Amino acid sequence: MRDRVIGWDVGGANIKAALLAEGVRDPRVVEMPFPLWREPQRLTEVLTAIAGRLGEARTMAVTMTAELADCFRTKREGVGFVVQAFAVAFPEAEARFYGVDGAFHSAAAAVEQPLRVAASNWHASATLVARTHPDAVFVDVGSTTTDIIPIVSGHIEADGRTDTERLVTGELVYTGALRTPLCAMVSSVPIRARRCRVAAEHFAIAADVYRWLERISDADYTCETPDGRGTGRADAGARLARMVCADVETIDAADITGIAEHAARAQARRVASGMRQVLRRLRGRAPTMAVLAGQGSFIARPAAERVGLTVVDLAAQLGADAARVAPAAAVAWLRLAAGESQ
Amino acid sequence: MRDRVIGWDVGGANIKAALLAEGVRDPRVVEMPFPLWREPQRLTEVLTAIAGRLGEARTMAVTMTAELADCFRTKREGVGFVVQAFAVAFPEAEARFYGVDGAFHSAAAAVEQPLRVAASNWHASATLVARTHPDAVFVDVGSTTTDIIPIVSGHIEADGRTDTERLVTGELVYTGALRTPLCAMVSSVPIRARRCRVAAEHFAIAADVYRWLERISDADYTCETPDGRGTGRADAGARLARMVCADVETIDAADITGIAEHAARAQARRVASGMRQVLRRLRGRAPTMAVLAGQGSFIARPAAERVGLTVVDLAAQLGADAARVAPAAAVAWLRLAAGESQ
Numbered sequence: 259m260r261d262r263v264i265g266w267d268v269g270g271a272n273i274k275a276a277l278l279a280e281g282v283r284d285p286r287v288v289e290m291p292f293p294l295w296r297e298p299q300r301l302t303e304v305l306t307a308i309a310g311r312l313g314e315a316r317t318m319a320v321t322m323t324a325e326l327a328d329c330f331r332t333k334r335e336g337v338g339f340v341v342q343a344f345a346v347a348f349p350e351a352e353a354r355f356y357g358v359d360g361a362f363h364s365a366a367a368a369v370e371q372p373l374r375v376a377a378s379n380w381h382a383s384a385t386l387v388a389r390t391h392p393d394a395v396f397v398d399v400g401s402t403t404t405d406i407i408p409i410v411s412g413h414i415e416a417d418g419r420t421d422t423e424r425l426v427t428g429e430l431v432y433t434g435a436l437r438t439p440l441c442a443m444v445s446s447v448p449i450r451a452r453r454c455r456v457a458a459e460h461f462a463i464a465a466d467v468y469r470w471l472e473r474i475s476d477a478d479y480t481c482e483t484p485d486g487r488g489t490g491r492a493d494a495g496a497r498l499a500r501m502v503c504a505d506v507e508t509i510d511a512a513d514i515t516g517i518a519e520h521a522a523r524a525q526a527r528r529v530a531s532g533m534r535q536v537l538r539r540l541r542g543r544a545p546t547m548a549v550l551a552g553q554g555s556f557i558a559r560p561a562a563e564r565v566g567l568t569v570v571d572l573a574a575q576l577g578a579d580a581a582r583v584a585p586a587a588a589v590a591w592l593r594l595a596a597g598e599s600q
Numbered sequence: 601m602r603d604r605v606i607g608w609d610v611g612g613a614n615i616k617a618a619l620l621a622e623g624v625r626d627p628r629v630v631e632m633p634f635p636l637w638r639e640p641q642r643l644t645e646v647l648t649a650i651a652g653r654l655g656e657a658r659t660m661a662v663t664m665t666a667e668l669a670d671c672f673r674t675k676r677e678g679v680g681f682v683v684q685a686f687a688v689a690f691p692e693a694e695a696r697f698y699g700v701d702g703a704f705h706s707a708a709a710a711v712e713q714p715l716r717v718a719a720s721n722w723h724a725s726a727t728l729v730a731r732t733h734p735d736a737v738f739v740d741v742g743s744t745t746t747d748i749i750p751i752v753s754g755h756i757e758a759d760g761r762t763d764t765e766r767l768v769t770g771e772l773v774y775t776g777a778l779r780t781p782l783c784a785m786v787s788s789v790p791i792r793a794r795r796c797r798v799a800a801e802h803f804a805i806a807a808d809v810y811r812w813l814e815r816i817s818d819a820d821y822t823c824e825t826p827d828g829r830g831t832g833r834a835d836a837g838a839r840l841a842r843m844v845c846a847d848v849e850t851i852d853a854a855d856i857t858g859i860a861e862h863a864a865r866a867q868a869r870r871v872a873s874g875m876r877q878v879l880r881r882l883r884g885r886a887p888t889m890a891v892l893a894g895q896g897s898f899i900a901r902p903a904a905e906r907v908g909l910t911v912v913d914l915a916a917q918l919g920a921d922a923a924r925v926a927p928a929a930a931v932a933w934l935r936l937a938a939g940e941s942q
Binding site for chain 2 (some may be wrong): 295326328329331332333334373377402420421422425426428430431432433437438439440441442443445449452453454455456457458459460461476484485496497502503504505506508509512528532
């Protein structure tokens with residue numbers, strides 16, 4: 259049992275977990291959509307259910323971004339809530355919280371200094387990637403956000419520590435492959451050779467764009483649909499049509515494809531702009547390679563190519579499952595490697 | 601009873617109604633937030649409750665935009681649903697549906713040609729305004745959307761008939777004083793002299809911007825808050841802070857004011873861009889005056905000044921209540937004026 263660790267990435271909309279055991283190459287992983295902001299009181303129960311699917315472990319190694327959810331007044335309140343949920347869910351296990359300082363912290367220390375353990379998941383993944391790719395930009399496009407972390411000579415050269423700082427530096431671009439509202443991706447789209455403003459409504463999201471373009475499958479569409487209808491291509495298309503106050507009787511499939519392709523290009527440009535900002539700061543020391551993880555690597559790839567980076571997909575290194583849940587696998591691996599030393 | 605009409609503006613998030621009686625100058629008005637998309641089955645009950653507060657009327661004169669709500673697959677389905685709700689709510693009354701052709705239509709005709717009566721509220725208000733302001737741009741900034749309708753020599757010179765066409769022409773700008781998500785207003789905001797990307801989340805809305813800036817009061821914040829907390833200034837500020845993944849412990853009031861002022865300027869620019877597009881098309885015939893209505897006239901005013909229009913506030917002409925619910929008052933007035941002729 260000592261050598262079994264579950265790594266956790268507790269987000270506001272998804273929880274990812276990876277069980278790692280000494281001597282085993284591929285982690286067992288679980289990814290569960292869970293809109294924490296809607297029913298925070300269920301967190302403990304969800305943690306227990308996920309652990310039940312993975313098997314027992316003596317140590318819980320935790321990263322989180324859930325503290326940002328708007329059910330919490332402050333990050334302090336959010337971190338405290340997550341720490342407490344682990345204590346209740348796993349009274350027998352040792353919970354260790356990974357910090358943006360690259361160290362693990364006890365529950366008491368986490369609660370004491372919440373900003374140290376808030377939003378640390380990018381640091382865990384980048385630390386793992388640095389071991390095999392000492393000069394690279396690590397790019398993790400998740401369902402909701404994108405991390406762009408420069409690694410130079412084996413060191414993480416991130417300039418931002420808090421999410422706010424990281425939004426400023428380009429290391430965090432708040433755009434993702436599923437949950438991003440279309441009205442946050444574009445302010446207008448082409449429609450029959452003219453420019454059409456879009457509705458500022460939660461009518462369609464990135465998942466609808468990529469479902470329509472068949473970059474993702476029904477099974478990949480793991481978040482809620484904006485209108486409560488299905489995740490199929492036809493329903494996704496109807497949602498995209500509504501973004502220009504149209505419907506499937508007033509515009510056709512070619513129009514919808516035009517909307518989706520425009521939004522996809524805009525999103526790749528937005529990720530590329532974060533990459534450019536990160537690379538610009540490093541000047542002569544800037545890496546020339548991007549290491550991609552997350553379910554939105556199909557967005558990161560054209561963005562990386564746009565800024566002239568060669569591309570390595572972490573899925574080839576870690577396996578597809580582990581690459582999708584990179585921070586959870588990474589934090590488990592880091593804890594296992596640290597052993598009893600921290 | 602014959603000379604008593606209730607005018608209705610049935611939106612997806614708000615229902616506005618105005619009772620007008622012959623010989624009475626000021627309509628009695630009711631405005632009720634009602635998120636139709638969440639519980640469409642309650643529409644009939646809400647219509648009845650509103651009419652109960654206004655008093656009896658033999659005629660219901662109806663405009664709608666509710667057909668766009670995503671509980672309906674198509675506008676056809678949405679129009680049919682609203683028409684049916686009036687039949688059930690007011691079996692004794694005559695329901696007449698105003699069309700973008702400037703005429704009233706029976707329930708049967710509305711269902712037959714749904715695109716004629718869909719999203720016709722702007723046409724009703726502009727027709728009323730044209731009687732007193734034959735050369736003007738009518739600008740109605742509501743909770744959610746903005747209509748920009750040119751009136752030249754007493755005629756409505758709108759180029760778009762459907763909402764999609766109107767989004768193309770600039771006659772509809774999908775931005776408003778309350779419900780617009782902040783992430784649809786701006787992609788970045790200033791924070792301590794640097795540019796910070798914003799979270800693509802429904803963390804804060806336009807109402808938070810204007811509540812923080814004290815352009816609106818608690819009582820004006822009639823839509824739901826994004827986090828379910830209060831409409832007070834402190835709660836609005838906390839929501840704005842979350843847009844840059846911050847909280848009230850990590851940024852201060854001056855930072856939040858910077859975010860809010862930036863968003864307000866961006867929104868005024870967006871409204872101004874619609875105005876410019878509308879004016880450009882009219883060339884030498886373009887009006888030089890803007891007539892403002894709606895609860896967001898404080899947004900329309902700087903936008904109009906930005907494009908060099910003089911400003912008249914409809915509130916001075918119709919009274920503040922009627923100006924806020926301009927389409928409902930207008931459609932009642934138009935129906936009363938039309939009498940039995942249509």
